[in-house]
Amino acid sequence: MNDNQQIVHTVKEQLRPPIERIPVFRWLKENLFSSWLNVILTVVSTALIVTVVFGLLKWALGARWEVIPANLKLLLVGTYPVEYLWRVWTTGYMIAFLLGFSGGSHGGLMRRVSTTAALISIVLAVLPFPWGTRGWLVGIAVAAAVGFGLGYLGKGIRWCKRLEIAAWILSFPISLVLLNGVGGILPVIGRRTTWGFLLNLIGAVVGIGLSFPIGVLLALGRRSELPAVRWVCTAYIEIIRGVPLISLLFMASIMLQLLLPANIRPDLLIRAMMTVTAFSAAYMAENVRGGLQAIPRGQYEAASAVGLNKALITILIILPQALRLVIPAIVGQFISLFMDTTLFGFIAILELLNITRSIMGNIEWRGTIFELYVFIGIVFWILCYSMSYISRRMEKTLGVGER
Amino acid sequence: MSVTSNEGIIIYRDVHKWYGDFHALRGITFTMQKGEVIVICGPSGSGKSTCIRTINRLEEHQRGQIIVDGVELTNDLRNIDTIRREVGMVFQQFNLFPHLRVLQNVALAPFWVLKMKKSKAEEIAIQLLERVGIPEQAQKYPAQLSGGQQQRVAIARALAMTPKIMLFDEPTSALDPEMIKEVLDVMKELARSGMTMIVVTHEMGFAREVANRIVFFDFGQLIEENTPEEFFHNPQHERTKLFLSQILDY
Numbered sequence: 344m345n346d347n348q349q350i351v352h353t354v355k356e357q358l359r360p361p362i363e364r365i366p367v368f369r370w371l372k373e374n375l376f377s378s379w380l381n382v383i384l385t386v387v388s389t390a391l392i393v394t395v396v397f398g399l400l401k402w403a404l405g406a407r408w409e410v411i412p413a414n415l416k417l418l419l420v421g422t423y424p425v426e427y428l429w430r431v432w433t434t435g436y437m438i439a440f441l442l443g444f445s446g447g448s449h450g451g452l453m454r455r456v457s458t459t460a461a462l463i464s465i466v467l468a469v470l471p472f473p474w475g476t477r478g479w480l481v482g483i484a485v486a487a488a489v490g491f492g493l494g495y496l497g498k499g500i501r502w503c504k505r506l507e508i509a510a511w512i513l514s515f516p517i518s519l520v521l522l523n524g525v526g527g528i529l530p531v532i533g534r535r536t537t538w539g540f541l542l543n544l545i546g547a548v549v550g551i552g553l554s555f556p557i558g559v560l561l562a563l564g565r566r567s568e569l570p571a572v573r574w575v576c577t578a579y580i581e582i583i584r585g586v587p588l589i590s591l592l593f594m595a596s597i598m599l600q601l602l603l604p605a606n607i608r609p610d611l612l613i614r615a616m617m618t619v620t621a622f623s624a625a626y627m628a629e630n631v632r633g634g635l636q637a638i639p640r641g642q643y644e645a646a647s648a649v650g651l652n653k654a655l656i657t658i659l660i661i662l663p664q665a666l667r668l669v670i671p672a673i674v675g676q677f678i679s680l681f682m683d684t685t686l687f688g689f690i691a692i693l694e695l696l697n698i699t700r701s702i703m704g705n706i707e708w709r710g711t712i713f714e715l716y717v718f719i720g721i722v723f724w725i726l727c728y729s730m731s732y733i734s735r736r737m738e739k740t741l742g743v744g745e746r
Numbered sequence: 747m748s749v750t751s752n753e754g755i756i757i758y759r760d761v762h763k764w765y766g767d768f769h770a771l772r773g774i775t776f777t778m779q780k781g782e783v784i785v786i787c788g789p790s791g792s793g794k795s796t797c798i799r800t801i802n803r804l805e806e807h808q809r810g811q812i813i814v815d816g817v818e819l820t821n822d823l824r825n826i827d828t829i830r831r832e833v834g835m836v837f838q839q840f841n842l843f844p845h846l847r848v849l850q851n852v853a854l855a856p857f858w859v860l861k862m863k864k865s866k867a868e869e870i871a872i873q874l875l876e877r878v879g880i881p882e883q884a885q886k887y888p889a890q891l892s893g894g895q896q897q898r899v900a901i902a903r904a905l906a907m908t909p910k911i912m913l914f915d916e917p918t919s920a921l922d923p924e925m926i927k928e929v930l931d932v933m934k935e936l937a938r939s940g941m942t943m944i945v946v947t948h949e950m951g952f953a954r955e956v957a958n959r960i961v962f963f964d965f966g967q968l969i970e971e972n973t974p975e976e977f978f979h980n981p982q983h984e985r986t987k988l989f990l991s992q993i994l995d996y
Contacts, residue, residue, distance in 0.1 A: 648804065
């Protein structure tokens with residue numbers, strides 16, 4: 344030990360790496376104006392960019408943006424009855440509360456997500472919405488804050504953790520019941536109304552929530568040792584992946600109608616969601632299978648050697664590692680599923696995109712096509728970007744201790 | 747199914763194993779007593795790893811009989827489960843679970859397989875980490891440890907099931923030279939405590955010091971078995987002499 348310490352003292356001091364600073368002028372010359380061809384390319388592309396940006400700005404300043412606030416309710420929740428809008432808000436409160444609770448008890452990513460959600464609702468409340476709407480918006484932040492406080496107090500308590508998981512799982516059916524209603528207690532909304540963007544959201548959440556577990560089971564089934572299970576899963580995956588979603592949706596909307604008697608025919612909305620789920624599950628399965636294949640054989644061997652059975656090996660050792668590897672692919676699938684909900688419009692379910700078209704059909708708002716599409720683009724972008732941001736953060740936090 | 751065990755804790759009778767057409771084990775017969783430490787050596791591809799991997803059925807043998815602690819290895823899953831609980835294994839590549847902390851790596855099997863309480867399983871895990879000399883690493887992930895430390899965790903993980911037999915499949919072959927000793931020291935301590943051990947290794951110093959018997963494999967056959975003294979100073983078989991001259995006279 345003493346010898347070692349003496350040796351350490353003779354080691355040279357660690358130096359900082361040299362910092363290279365390139366002057367702006369030299370950088371420009373090296374990267375943009377290094378040859379005649381580059382000079383021409385730089386000038387032309389700058390001119391192009393300026394023209395496009397200028398044109399965009401000019402359009403944006405002169406655009407009739409008032410079409411958005413005037414039709415905001417229609418875009419977001421369609422013709423959802425005004426007297427029942429509290430049900431939508433309550434759902435929002437529940438989710439804000441749960442987000443806050445998780446943020447308070449876990450910190451890290453969940454905390455960031457919950458505070459961001461609360462901040463966004465406060466920012467929105469500052470915008471010139473009707474006072475009622477503003478009140479509801481502030482309520483979202485309040486619900487998140489209350490959840491945060493409770494979660495913070497319950498940090499590290501075991502039953503709090505269990506309650507949190509149970510609440511999250513229960514929140515899905517509760518949301519659906521709240522939004523759509525149940526016979527006898529809450530008036531059923533169903534297809535009497537159009538749902539607008541709310542439908543895209545519900546479709547995505549239901550699709551993601553169901554297609555993920557189904558996809559994992561399919562992936563495991565495809566690698567099963569039982570030939571029958573393997574063949575069924577493989578056939579399902581390959582058939583679904585070979586057909587475009589839009590034709591599956593048409594089949595669900597028209598063919599089922601012909602095949603099934605009217606009294607057991609599920610609602611068109613439910614059929615559409617089932618179709619998207621079934622479609623997405625096949626892709627999910629292949630993503631998960633990619634992860635499963637990346638797990639080295641030594642992991643199975645080590646787990647068998649300590650006496651774990653096959654089910655435990657899969658749940659405790661293989662899946663946690665495999666899923667972590669394919670987070671980017673899975674979230675990519677979530678995002679495309681969310682986008683795919685706009686295809687509902689083709690089978691006569693009025694989601695955001697259709698509503699836009701009906702607004703444009705209104706004489707008062709004729710010619711507002713760009714404004715509406717830009718708005719839709721922004722709404723989708725915000726949600727999809729959030730998903731991909733969360734996935735990147737998850738990769739980082741879960742990557743702790745990775746090989 | 748049960749066979750009288752007074753004749754040895756591990757019994758191999760004419761065991762054969764094929765990989766496709768390749769005849770990997772060609773009639774292995776030997777008996778091992780409780781408390782013995784056997785070192786298996788031989789050139790690579792000689793079937794030594796395959797042989798010890800048939801003991802806990804990571805590989806299946808196709809002919810002959812393997813009896814571990816009175817239980818014959820067949821396709822009966824219950825027998826395989828019983829034997830895996832009694833046989834611990836340490837691998838060349840450590841094969842720790844990278845997504846679990848060191849403590850969880852060790853406590854996992856007692857909790858899920860032996861159905862111990864979590865607190866009890868973790869207490870045992872801490873004791874074992876102390877035994878292999880790295881209790882301070884309990885909350886780290888495997889990737890944050892050196893190779894030697896990881897292999898010691900792997901030994902603790904195997905010991906957590908309180909096995910009757912420990913198998914070591916080239917436990918030091920993937921280690922930097924500086925870390926080999928810390929792992930061999932743990933194995934020596936284990937041998938002195940009376941553990942029944944089969945060790946596949948090229949560490950002849952370890953074999954000389956710790957083994958009761960050395961077994962030499964080539965071409966899927968057991969060529970020679972002897973005490974270390976006899977094995978090194980008076981090898982019987984020409985192939986053994988050649989092997990020893992190649993690894994010792996360097």
